[in-house]
Amino acid sequence: MATVYFDEATRRFSKDDVPAVDGITLDIADGEFLVLVGPSGCGKSTTLRMLAGLEPVDGGRILVDGHDQKGVRPRDRDIAMVFQSYALYPNMSAAQNMAFALDNAKVSKAETKQRVAEAAKILELEPLLDRKPGQMSGGQRQRVAMGRAIVRNPKVFCMDEPLSNLDAKLRVSTRSQIAGLQRRLGITTVYVTHDQVEAMTMGHRVAVLRDGKLQQVDTPERLYDHPVNTFVAAFIGSPAITLVESGVREGVARVHGVPVPLDRAVAGRAGEKVVVGLRPESWHVVETPAGGSRDGSDPSALALTVELVESLGSESFVYGRPVGADEGADRVTVRLDKRTHLTVGDTVHVEPNHGEVHLFDAASGERIEA
């Protein structure tokens, strides 16, 4: 168990290239489950590999328990890693795979046996101990890879997309198993994924990366409710948030012509142009829209032509194009409860919920907060 501290950690694959990991500063508490998330190529795996010692640190430092890891070999770091491919030793049985690290650490035979048995019990691997990886299913291999990490009782777990090779159903169940196991063992864990659902459901805190730069580190709730910029806002949440560029006049922004009143404090900070963000659940349907263009005043509700309906049973998501908007306009995503049924081609009127509007600076993409 240990704390991990990234201090301006940087990784450059070649001297004049853009850094793959660019000055990341991140403080991970003892026993914390931190998820690194971002689109592919954002440097999340490289960050993890730097911690494990598989990639050099070209600038800054990485501290584990306050000790700089520079020059410390991977095998001396006491960090266990679960790989995406599981990377099991094909010539060894499940039990031998798990015992390998203990064997290398000169742990006694009896203790090794006991620790392997314990891990096998936790992961329900007991009937598989004598099998080789070639004779196991993907899910079983994944559990052996987990077992190989937990028998070591290391300072830090590093997990590099360990669920991405599993089928959807198994992924969901394994997700909660890993999270539960981590809480139980209390071992500091850094978990890399590109899947924002995994990030939101598993981590104590989530770090969002983009192009090697850290965007935001926060609890899943904060990340969802207070994204620091349009990138985080768009990355977290499924279906994605609707972002619309808008001018601000007299403290009021407009989403496709529909006025969105801003808090006075926020409005004061906003420039000429802002980006308004509204999550799918931040809209409500209005049956008879008040006002309208007929009398010259602004419509208070946005009329959408339904282009796509995704029904999930308990709820549905409607993707609609604002009536009168040109072809290039972005679609607006609205969540509906199961009582509302719409089909493609219908027109629906929606209004933004008060107080659920995210506001970002149009130029920088940064969040505008009171």
Added chain:
Amino acid sequence: MSTPTIVGSLDDEQLPQTARRGRRRRASHHAEASTHHRGPLWTAAGYAGMVLVVLVIAVPLFWILLTSFKERGDIYVRPAQWWPDPVTGQNYRELTTRIPFFDYVRNSVIITSATSVAKIVLGVISAYALSLLRFPGRSVVFLVVIAALMVPNQITVISNYALVAQLGWRNTFQGIIIPLAGVAFGTFLMRNQFLSLPGEIIEAARLDGAGPMKLLWRVVMPMSWPTLVAFALITVVNEWNEYLWPFLMSDDESTAPLPVGLTFLQNNDGVTNWGPVMAGTVLAMLPILVLFLFLQRQMIKGLTAGAVKS
């Protein structure tokens, strides 16, 4: 024709045979898959091709075997006699009595095993260093090894001879073995094998605290058996059939291996007495044949195990 060419042809035949077996195996897989698409004519053509290849290899070998059981007079009979009549063991008796045949066998075993062990160990260790360890100048070293592959043995023979003779190593085993122990080919082959292993498994082993030797023996080698067996087989066959260098290095039965011994036999008798030479060739082939059959099974086992695994 002199014995060197016979030994040379043995050398040439054994080697492609290894490759050819593999090819034939693959070809038969192809044939199975493609009979659905192609007509029986193609299948027949495939078999005809195989028969042709087998004939080209087997007829000379068969002829050697036959001749070794013929009486001296029958060897030159025209038209060719396709079955020895009478069958005689005289050639084998002559072979073992007229030259110290078993001394040559002993020398062959010593030279082949020592050289093969040296080549395999050096090949694996150097390939490991060149593929999985990081050190400055690694790529330069590898380039030098590749460059060594491009130089034919015959070119280095003269300078090697001068050096070894100067050291007073003629007619010694170290004089034969040490200059033969260089391993550009093995280094190249095994390095490519090691580089083809999944990097994550190597990294997992490093994180699991495996030191360099443990990594090699417990993780890297077990995944590389088929390639190693192929390399070992090629090496052993090559060393067993090695002719030129031992021929230059040894003058008598104290160090000369079998192929050189057969030359001595032929030189003693002049070029007409082929019977004992053929008998010697048959006996020289046998151990390699047995080894090949045994290792080939291992090699197939390894290959299928790897295929089923992932």
